[in-house]
Amino acid sequence: MIEQVKGTQNIVDENSTKYLYIRDQFHKSFINYGYSYTQTPHIEYTELFEKSIGVNSEIVSKQMYQFDDKGGRSLVLRPEGTSSIVRYHSQFNKEQTKHYAYFGQMFRYENPQKNRYREFTQGGIEILGQIDEYSDFQVISDSIRFLKNLDLEFTLEINTIGSLEDRNAYIDNLHKYLTLNKDKLSDESLEKLNNNTLRILDSNNKTDFDVIRDAPEILEYINEDSILKFNLLKSLLNKNKIAYRENTKLVRGLDYYNDLTFEFITKDGLVLGGGGRYDRLSEILGLGTFNGVGVAFGIERIMNTIGTVSADPTIYLIGSNINKITEYALFLDDKNINYFKPPRISKLNAQFKQAKNLNARYVINTDEDTIKDLVNNTSVDFDIEVLIEN
């Protein structure tokens, strides 16, 4: 037997119903609101992510599916979506300011567990070009519409991490502080001390709590302009009655963020999605000087959090005579009514069972020209009006 590749999934049955439902809500929440759906390649040059996400991040240093193709190009299966959208924008829309939406598979070489797969799906939006606090605000408020359409409960957490310069100054001081206290840090945090200092603040390890609590706060290092922008956003959120929680420890995993960072978190602490501002990304990539703000959602995480999604009631066609069953199919096609049918002409008994298992509402028995309502358990002579009404 050939097993499937570790960390990949077959999305089937109830999960596929959920998946398609979420994709549909994604469409309705973003694409119908002016975000242009943009599908970029699944493979990119390694360089793109090394420069954007940062070589020190775990995503780039350990988790990329990197390979050389037969032409000797160093390629990766994309680990995230933003960098590709930024690349696209610089190629074709450099001077413009635009809304983008993307939805697709991402790949990271990690050990799989609940809500984490090697091949997974992210749906996200970005605004690129000349942007302002209204751009930040709409990314957040449009995200909330999406999550609310899905009936999800969540908390919005926000933070500002200042400019890249502020952050570097802060990291210097944090590094000094942590080095002084390094004997109180956990082993995991010690590993990060020199190359990923900021991430230590995110530690869930109890050993680190005391040290983190007394650590210097990033707020003290942030320039006035960034503070001003952050306050502007908060007042916009307040005016629009959007609840949020400030979390000064909210640091995101990708190097390219500046100023605003935010996450949508369930009460169990699961991050459904997150994002922020990345004004220098295009510059870091050498692709231009435009700014950006965006968010990405973990589609599997949403699938695992929402309740069951009921499939639409269906009409099921049964019969033992091929000619009659195809005749009915043609008739229904003509009326634009969709229907399910048995995969082959099996025992009528079995066809009934299948209709029941697939939660059919009506069974059309083409042998007898009747319609049976499986919910009320009543049977009537075939009448197209019965189907049109429902």
Next chain:
RNA sequence: GUGGUCGUAGCUCAGUUGGUUAGAGCACCUGGUUGUGGUCCAGGAUGUCGCGGGUUCGAAUCCCGUCGAUCACCCCA
């Protein structure tokens, strides 16, 4: 990358200190029954016991490796 648990029919699982032809329920198929039909009855098909090696007269059962699942750490969506 680290650790725990697990891997027997399509699915859920049983399989007694290693011992003869590896089982059950559900699902599936056939025939019949039922014509407020999805019920019921009878019969049937289906397994490299994840894969590879080892120990043994003999391994689904013990040992090693490997692949996969799951959960946690790490990391992140």
